[in-house]
Amino acid sequence: MCLILLAWQVSPGYPLILAANRDEVYARPTAPAHFWTDRPDVLAGRDLDKGGTWLGVTRGGRLAAVTNYRDGRGPRRGIRSRGELVSSFLTSNQNTNDYLQQVRQRGADYDGFNLLAGTLDGLFHYSNRGDHPTELEPGVHGLSNHLLDSPWPKVERGKTALAGLCNADRHELIDGLLAVLADQTQPPDHALPDTGVGQDWERALATAFIRTPEYGTRSSTVLLVDVAGTVSFIERTHSTSGEPPVTQEYAFALSTQASTGVSTHFS
DSSP: OOEEEEEESOSSSOSEEEEEEEEEETTSOEEEEEEOSSSTTEEEEEETTTSOOSEEEETTOOEEEEEEOOOTTSOOOOOSOTHHHHHHHHTOOSOHHHHHHHHHHTGGGSSSEEEEEEETTEEEEEETTSSSOEEOOSEEEEESSSSTTOOOHHHHHHHHHHHTTTTSOHHHHHHHHHHHHTOOOOOOGGGSOOOSSOHHHHHHTSSSSOBOSSEEEEEEEEEEEOTTOEEEEEEEEOOSSSOOOEEEEEEEESSTTOOOEEEEEEO
């Protein structure tokens, strides 16, 4: 996951609005979002290489997502998959603070990451390139491959667009968020971050939606939780071969007795 935009306790109708793009090499095998057969309370995609995930939610209201922290100057030393940070939280009964403190203790086992985790009672951010876990204040936030709310162009552009959508109706909100995630506006070179990967890659990675010959945006996700506790989870999976994207929509109530529905269509 390389771009996460969220409005936390801002919209009168939706305590949580989240929009995110997962960027990954095209060759990495991936399963789209589904309720896991081994943990049917978890709704998430799955990395078929390491078994973890990049973003997910549970019927009980646990939420987590991860992005990489980009640093082209330092060596990669992590021996564990960052996707397990999300899957382990979603399948755990630990409170968020205890979980993140344990992650902090073993942070050196992973390459650089940002982790969002929590419930509707509180969302937290932790990076092993930062200091300590912090609780998110109500507001519009953005996260890419640096620390929370670092003013990268696509983060700032996405936050502004999200703020303008917070009072929209459901249909307009979903369509607007998917349009934000599909944005390929190229920032000027002087606005690009310098993360040590070279100017060509900084340009290629600077747009919200990324497309290069071997790496790019694999999926776009919109996650809404309304005031009644209903979760809407919309995932758009992008083809690397020119075919139309596939969109899946899930809806369920935050209850252990909730039923779920899913529809799939091509956009």
